[in-house]
């Protein structure tokens with residue numbers, strides 16, 4: 534492989550056959566998920582109304598490698614292995630001695646990393662005889678991924694889309710409908726949770742936590758319906774590890790090894806996807822790298838949240854998970870990276886943050902768009918607003934290398950393209966984008982309302 538190559542394509546035959554389960558390598562196990570009534574660890578039977586058994590077993594598995602079913606790999610071949618690029622032109626634009634690589638997940642049919650878990654989730658549900666799935670979506674990325682996956686395996690998909698995104702991104706809804714899904718703005722009149730929220734606040738902008746409540750409520754009250762979550766849970770992070778496993782092989786092809794790995798974090802799944810296989814090497818005694826999670830300053834769960842047991846949703850229908858949280862009743866301001874507007878963080882990511890295996894930083898929206906536009910003009914790909922956070926994080930590292938004169942290798946995950954988010958770019962160019970800060974009083978109130986769980 535020539536050193537001047539910009540793109541590192543992995544032969545289809547080398548697409549990973551197994552997902553990597555970091556639970557096998559943790560020095561301390563992740564705290565258990567608790568039943569909110571008994572405060573005892575939840576068992577498979579507690580989760581059975583919501584998820585098929587294969588996914589529940591993955592959720593609690595400590596096996597290091599879990600085989601990717603062949604029918605799932607067959608679908609993956611539509612876009613996987615995804616490309617890894619060396620960002621030569623961005624490096625030049627920055628004048629950095631660092632070498633920057635990015636793994637591009639926008640090549641999937643839905644335009645992001647989300648189909649990496651939507652496809653196996655739909656497949657395991659179909660295997661269990663499930664005909665209907667409900668879910669939530671923020672920016673519409675997860676909703677379109679599950680709509681796509683459902684269409685492949687004959688599953689009806691209903692998506693509750695957070696109100697602000699539903700209004701900002703009509704073409705995401707059109708995409709979900711093209712794949713045959715039904716898309717409802719959340720909060721809606723279709724559930725108790727939605728009606729209660731609208732009663733309190735008729736102009737409610739919605740939140741991921743609230744949309745989850747609506748989707749879970751429908752699944753919990755209908756025998757023929759299960760629920761699918763696009764982030765946060767262990768099995769979702771597991772499915773995303775195919776990103777990092779491919780990236781590892783591609784970095785080898787490039788003859789380089791990352792010193793710093795950067796990803797954006799909403800619920801933590803794409804970040805885990807690129808980082809966990811590398812972190813696993815370190816936990817097994819291999820090279821120590823810096824792992825940087827980038828989150829929005831307007832919804833800073835890892836940098837400003839509390840590490841505590843909390844509900845995954847606003848209406849408190851889910852079990853309690855120990856995670857960095859802003860409080861389940863916290864409604865983040867309606868900034869453009871809708872996929873990052875979640876009050877909590879994946880328990881596995883939170884746990885690794887507590888163990889000092891990873892770092893977290895938060896950046897404002899405008900700085901992230903500045904980074905995204907520079908990236909587009911250097912590398913040609915227009916990143917999703919969420920992905921702009923990872924781009925910003927990588928640029929900050931590259932500029933540090935420039936200042937310190939260090940030739941470090943930076944790898945980041947470009948988790949999706951921004952083709953459905955161009956109205957956000959239009960606002961940015963029109964100077965209409967603002968750095969929204971969250972309401973400190975609301976955060977304090979949401980944190981004060983955390984459930985009390987004895988240590």
Ligand SMILES: *Cc1c(COP(=O)(O)O)cnc(C)c1O
Pocket residue numbers: 645646647672674675763764765797798799800801802803804872873917919920948949950
């Ligand atoms: C959903 C989404 C995110 C946030 O979710 P994670 O689980 O943190 O990855 C980030 N970027 C894109 C493009 C998304 O679709």
